[in-house]
Amino acid sequence: MTDARWQTETLIEIPFHDVDMMRIAWHGNYAKYFEIARCALLSAFDYDYQQMQDSGYAWPVIELHVRYARPLSFQQKIRVQAKIVEYENRLKIAYEIRDHASGARLTRGHTVQVAVKMPEEEMCFYSPPILLQKLGVSANA
Numbered sequence: 219m220t221d222a223r224w225q226t227e228t229l230i231e232i233p234f235h236d237v238d239m240m241r242i243a244w245h246g247n248y249a250k251y252f253e254i255a256r257c258a259l260l261s262a263f264d265y266d267y268q269q270m271q272d273s274g275y276a277w278p279v280i281e282l283h284v285r286y287a288r289p290l291s292f293q294q295k296i297r298v299q300a301k302i303v304e305y306e307n308r309l310k311i312a313y314e315i316r317d318h319a320s321g322a323r324l325t326r327g328h329t330v331q332v333a334v335k336m337p338e339e340e341m342c343f344y345s346p347p348i349l350l351q352k353l354g355v356s357a358n359a
Contacts, residue, residue, distance in 0.1 A: 224353065225301030226259045229318060232294045243290035249282060252313045252329060255300035259311065265352040273348045274336055277309065281330035288324045290315070296324065305345055305353055308332050 236247045260266045270277050290296060295318035304310035308330055315325040333342040333349070350356065 223263065225299060226255065226262050227297050227299045228255045228258050230254060230296050230298060232290050232292055234292060237292045241292040248284050248325060251298050252327060255298040255313060256311055259300040263352050275346055276334045276336050277331040278334060279329050279331050284325065284327040286325055290324060305349060307344055
């Protein structure tokens with residue numbers, strides 16, 4: 219079960235520059251909506267991208283999955299929920315996009331990030347202690 223502290227929700231209105239001639243959000247923009255929610259989530263537990271870098275790690279996204287159920291349209295308000303579902307060995311964040319007005323689920327997806335020790339650019343096959351500390355879990359959790 220995911221700790222309630224490890225999730226956030228972000229409200230986004232689909233802008234004109236994100237839609238095609240049919241006023242539907244281009245599929246590639248979903249990664250941007252996930253990123254906006256992911257940044258809010260990382261900030262919520264005090265380990266944003268600048269803090270990651272300051273701690274000596276980069277956290278590149280190595281996997282992105284999106285399941286499109288219903289389209290997003292121009293000026294539609296959506297809620298993007300981001301929650302940590304795995305933190306051992308990698309950081310897996312699940313996303314759910316819902317219509318703000320109706321609550322209908324529109325999209326699901328996830329990203330996977332791994333720690334890379336800098337400046338060696340060495341991929342870690344574990345989550346570094348700083349992530350566990352920020353999440354409030356012990357190394358043996």
